[in-house]
Amino acid sequence: MTTIVIPEGMPQFDDVPRFDVEAVRADFPILSREVNGHPLVYLDSANTSHKPRQVLDVLREHYERHNGNVSRSVHTLGTEATEAYEGARAKIAAFINASSPDEVVFTKNSTEAINLVAYAFSNASASAAGDPRFRLGPGDEVVISEMEHHSNLVPWQLLCERTGATLRWFNVTDEGRLDESNLDELINERTKFVSLVHMSNILGTVNATSRITERVREVGALLMLDCSQSVPHMPMDVVDYDVDFIAFTGHKMCGPTGIGVLWGRAELLAAMPPVLGGGSMIETVALTGSTFAPPPARFEAGTPPIAEAVALGAAVDYLSGIGMRAIQWHEKEITAYALDALATVPGLRIFGPTVPVGRGGTISFALEGIHPHDVGQVLDAQGIEVRVGHHCARPVCVRYGVPATTRASFYLYTTTNEIDALVRGLEQVRKVFA
Missing domain, CATH: 3.90.1150.10 (Aspartate Aminotransferase, domain 1)
Known part of the structure; x- marks a missing residue:
């Protein structure tokens, strides 16, 4: 045609x-x-x-032969499940060129990954001991864009409401591109965090981020990319993109539903307070207080989506093979x-x-x-x-x-x-x- x-x-x-x-x-x-x-x-x-089939077979085999909880037993099934779960984490880290598997946090989807960062900001802002990079208040600004999926818009609206920070955004041109004409004014000395979609789920636009990244570094802010639509479709190198966080989801990249990923720089994840409290994310617990495990466990409270993570690892194998x-x-x-x-x-x-x-x-x-x-x-x-x-x-x-x-x-x-x-x-x- x-x-x-x-x-x-x-x-x-x-x-x-x-x-x-x-x-x-x-x-x-x-x-x-x-x-x-x-x-x-x-x-x-x-x-x-x-x-x-290669992913469906792994998912079925895990439940048929290796079903056990992770990090909580010394028996064979628990050991096999833990090895498969952490093996998937290592595969995903290599897929995006993360420095370490410990920079990969499993979530249920991109939405949860983005909210995890937003609530970490909220928790840090409520504590006098919070890392200043994650503390927000009146006069501080968060920047997004007009083309965001609601999952990269609503969490920042709620965060700004909780902290008194101001939400600002890039506009979109008639051609469906980010309008960067006011870049230096939009990202300024008051900007603490910038979160942008890498590839728009409605316009298809792949946002070139180099100028934005350069400006973010100039003002000392942090940068996150919503990569839900890009990681499944193109090579991703978190080092090359020079970002601080990315989020993506398994079900858009030949994996199952119920599994997503937050990648963050190791030193930033180490500075972030936990969001969910419970089992597996603790170091020590007493009635008078608790201390928390290092990342990624700090952000994976409770029984995680084990089989889904293993199947996502199989999806990464499949995509990498092609x-x-x-x-x-x-x-x-x-x-x-x-x-x-x-x-x-x-x-x-x-x-x-x-x-x-x-x-x-x-x-x-x-x-x-x-x-x-x-x-x-x-x-x-x-x-x-x-x-x-x-x-x-x-x-x-x-x-x-x-x-x-x-x-x-x-x-x-x-x-x-x-x-x-x-x-x-x-x-x-x-x-x-x-």
Whole structure:
């Protein structure tokens, strides 16, 4: 249908590693099913990805053969579970180039990871002994952006309400990019913390962070990236990005639900107060007071998501075996193809970058005169699964003057045939509502 044009200055697709997409699809059992009498066309991976057999087998095997609690027994099953759990932590640390597995804190998702940092700030601010880097009060500022997922917006609103700090944000341009025109004014000597989305879950924008990082370092603030949409789709090196924290979630990267990751610099995690109190996060306990274990245990109170962590380790093995650069460039090809194909649909408006540069495989759009919920229902009747709504990023919809959008999102198993099916499906939507 379309020809992919490589923008000047970008590497040619033939220069990057490739993989057999059909062989990859064969690893995902769900992709062989039908929906409403049609072959499944799954275009909602920004919401949750599917799971390959290699991950499902590890999850099942753990429960069938190695089920035990971690760090609480000397028996064989408990030892095996602990080794598998900590082994997964080591795999994830290597996947993002962390300096040590101890910098990896397991959470239930990105939302919990971000809230963990926000509440650590809150706890430190309530204590006279709190590390000054984590203490907030009136006159201090936290900076986010207009394109944040609610999970990287609401926790900072609540933190500012608790502490009296001020929340500020980058605006978004008409093209779906961060407006950095007031960077030096926005991030200033009052800024204590900056938390930005790395890749927008609604616009697909991949934010270039180097200028922001440089400014954050100039003013002595801390920087966090919400990498929920980037870690599954591109190589991540926390050292190269020079950030202080990142958050991401397992279910968007071929892993199970109920498992996420907070990565933080070791010395910052060591300075952060705990958020949840209970078993496993303590050093000593007396009725008169307690002392706490070093990270990451300090932030993993109670029985953790053991099997889910082990399966996330298997997902990391799977993605690493294919190669993150190969996955990134496959999605760049698919995105270029989709942008070109969607441009042929009359009355379709894309929100976010319309070129496959500085963006990922998530495309939100509107069909003139047709509500996104109606678009989603007609597409679902044809077996085409997309997302509709404000995608937990309502300020973006307000910015562009729409109540909601339709979102198609891609992953390593997405094919050009599925993009063609989407275009045909949208033609059918237009006929239904003509």
